[in-house]
Amino acid sequence: MFLQKLKGRNPGLVSAAAQLHRSGAITPTTYVIDLDAIEHNAGIIKKKARETGLKLYPMTKQLGRNPLAAQIMVSGTSGAVAVDIEGVKSLVKSDVRVGHVGHLLQTPVNDIPFVLEKAKPEVITVFTVEKAAQISEHAKKMNGRQDLLLRIAGEKCFFYPMQEGGFTLDELPDAVEKISGLEGVRIAGVTTFPVLVFDPKTKGAATTPNFGLMMRGADILSQKGCSVDQINAPGTTSTCVMDLLKERGATHVEPGHGFAGMTPLHAFENLPEIPAVVWVTEISHAYNGSLYAYGYGFGPDTLACGDYDKRGFVGPSPDTVMDRTVRVEDFYPAMDYIIKLEGRDDVSVGDTVVFGFRQQISFSTAKVAVLRGVQSGNPELAGLFDRTGNSLEW
Numbered sequence: 118m119f120l121q122k123l124k125g126r127n128p129g130l131v132s133a134a135a136q137l138h139r140s141g142a143i144t145p146t147t148y149v150i151d152l153d154a155i156e157h158n159a160g161i162i163k164k165k166a167r168e169t170g171l172k173l174y175p176m177t178k179q180l181g182r183n184p185l186a187a188q189i190m191v192s193g194t195s196g197a198v199a200v201d202i203e204g205v206k207s208l209v210k211s212d213v214r215v216g217h218v219g220h221l222l223q224t225p226v227n228d229i230p231f232v233l234e235k236a237k238p239e240v241i242t243v244f245t246v247e248k249a250a251q252i253s254e255h256a257k258k259m260n261g262r263q264d265l266l267l268r269i270a271g272e273k274c275f276f277y278p279m280q281e282g283g284f285t286l287d288e289l290p291d292a293v294e295k296i297s298g299l300e301g302v303r304i305a306g307v308t309t310f311p312v313l314v315f316d317p318k319t320k321g322a323a324t325t326p327n328f329g330l331m332m333r334g335a336d337i338l339s340q341k342g343c344s345v346d347q348i349n350a351p352g353t354t355s356t357c358v359m360d361l362l363k364e365r366g367a368t369h370v371e372p373g374h375g376f377a378g379m380t381p382l383h384a385f386e387n388l389p390e391i392p393a394v395v396w397v398t399e400i401s402h403a404y405n406g407s408l409y410a411y412g413y414g415f416g417p418d419t420l421a422c423g424d425y426d427k428r429g430f431v432g433p434s435p436d437t438v439m440d441r442t443v444r445v446e447d448f449y450p451a452m453d454y455i456i457k458l459e460g461r462d463d464v465s466v467g468d469t470v471v472f473g474f475r476q477q478i479s480f481s482t483a484k485v486a487v488l489r490g491v492q493s494g495n496p497e498l499a500g501l502f503d504r505t506g507n508s509l510e511w
Contacts, residue, residue, distance in 0.1 A: 118384040119392060119473035120428055124439050126378075126391045127154060133488055133496035134395045135435040135469045142498055145399035146413035147484045148181070148476060150377075152499060153492035154393035155186050158376050161389045163193055165356040166370070169363040174198040174217045174349070176373030177208065180394070181478030182506040184211035185487045185499055190376050195239060198351070198371050202228045204479065207505045209235050216240070217371070220268060220308050220351065221280055223248050229255045233263060240347060242266040242308055244282040249296045256301030264305035265296065266349055269334035273326040275314065283309065289334055293341045304343045306368070307334045311352025313362075315381030322358050322382060324365070332366050355380050356389050379475050396472045396483065400431070400464060401455065407446060410470050412456040414483020414504075415448055417474035429472040431464050438469055453482065478504050 123131055134149040143149070159175075166173050175190040177183070177197050182204055188211075191197045196216025199205040202225060208215050209231075218224060219242025224232050232238065233255055243249045243265050256263045270276075270283030284292050296304055309327040316323040328350065335345045350367035355375030362370055374380045378390035398410045417427060427445035432438040443464060447457040458470075478485060485502040501509040 119379060119475070120430065120442065122384065122387075123392050123395065123473040126387065127151065127393070127491075128439065129491045129494065129496070130154065130393070130395055130488070131430060131439055131471050132435045133491050134397050134471055135432075135438040136496075137486060137498065138397050138399065138469045139433075139435060143397060143486045143501070144484065145397065145411040146415070146482075147397050147486050148414065148478055148481075149395050149397055149486045149488060150180060150183060150186055151393045151491045152185060152189070152487055152489050154378065154391050155376055156189050157492070158378050158390040158393060159189050162356055162372055162375055165359050169359045171359055171363055171367065172369045174369060174371045175376060176200075176351070176371050177213070178204055178479040179373045179377060179477055181485050181502065181504045182207040182211070183478075183485055183487060183502055184213065184506050186376075187211060187213045187506070195369070199236070202232070203505065205232055205236050211506050217242070217266075217349070219243065219266070220310055220349070224252075226251050233259060233261065240264045240266045240305055242268050244268050244284070246292050246295045249302055250299055253299035253301045261301065263302050264346075265302050266306050266308045266347060267292065267296075267304060267334065267338070269307050269309045269327070269331045271330050274309065274330060275311070275325040275327060277311070280310065284334070286330065286333055286337065289337050290341060293338060293343060297341070297343070304338060306345050306347030306349065307331050307338065308347070308349035308351070312350040312367075313353040313358055315353055320382070320385040322353050322361070325352070328365060335366070353380050353382065355382065357382060374475055377476070379473075381475070392473060394473070394476055396474070396476065398456075398470045398472070400466050400468045400470065402466055403460065406460045408443065408458040408460055408464060410456050410458055412448060412453045414478075414481040415453055415456050415472070416450065416477055416481050417472075427474075429470045431461075431468055431470045433465065433468050438471060443470065480504075484509065
């Protein structure tokens with residue numbers, strides 16, 4: 118899947134990442150980000166957004182809220198989306214504008230003042246009247262007003278595990294009246310997640326029932342006298358789905374893996390965005406016919422991508438690393454310090470292994486290396502970071 122796309126569309130990144138490891142510039146279990154590719158992808162995504170009239174809230178968590186990548190992604194947009202409070206604080210610390218807070222996790226009550234005073238987002242998503250009231254209390258104390266998005270949910274909604282929550286259409290009219298009566302907040306629109314998912318049968322994007330429910334929610338807001346400024350439609354977003362999202366009524370979208378050129382759709386087609394991230398590790402030892410490699414941070418996002426062929430390039434040299442692959446036999450996500458690989462006679466302890474997959478760096482235990490100059494053939498290390506965007510001093 119992504120491995121062959123990397124070989125065909127961004128081989129320089131694979132070679133550069135392997136060279137970093139062979140030279141000792143990076144240790145095993147490091148994600149390597151091609152900043153040139155991120156910039157290329159950001160340019161075409163923003164151009165498509167302008168053509169369709171969609172507003173962007175870039176999602177930076179997949180890239181570990183990395184400040185170098187985030188600045189490129191967020192420049193010229195409505196600001197980044199932060200799905201949790203750690204994301205808000207990471208972005209604020211890196212001076213990255215925050216546009217949207219919420220839609221996956223609600224802001225803890227004691228962090229609301231920080232969000233309002235430091236992040237100052239355009240919108241915050243709420244799942245309940247109670248959370249809107251908590252935001253109202255702090256906004257009143259600041260003599261300000263915070264715009265809110267109401268997350269739409271329902272029995273027919275598709276949610277990834279542990280991401281349920283929001284207002285059903287039956288609850289919505291009463292909730293709108295209650296929230297509209299609160300000081301310091303204003304209902305600005307609706308959102309849900311996901312509105313698009315990858316369809317393994319067609320290898321394309323499919324709309325979820327959430328989209329239709331969200332649009333009906335927007336109608337209810339209008340009927341209740343609210344000005345619906347935003348219909349926020351996140352999920353599997355890149356240039357190839359923006360026309361569809363606009364036609365269906367979206368006003369705002371939240372590309373994340375699109376900036377890395379690694380939505381599920383990118384695994385099967387040569388879309389405009391190019392793959393921009395790899396994960397590098399090293400053969401640790403052999404035992405009982407299998408190879409083992411260091412595993413911190415190994416986390417292919419199979420949840421949204423269907424069946425995943427877990428293979429990596431392996432070899433002792435950057436010039437030949439793409440000549441052979443090795444397959445993952447087993448890994449244990451709850452304790453990811455090691456991964457088990459198929460045995461091969463032509464692989465040695467210490468060899469470099471390079472994987473390409475949909476990454477969620479902010480949830481991993483890996484380190485992050487950022488490269489400039491890959492696309493011009495002159496790669497250089499721009500910085501080393503942890504999973505939340507903190508610079509690492511070696």
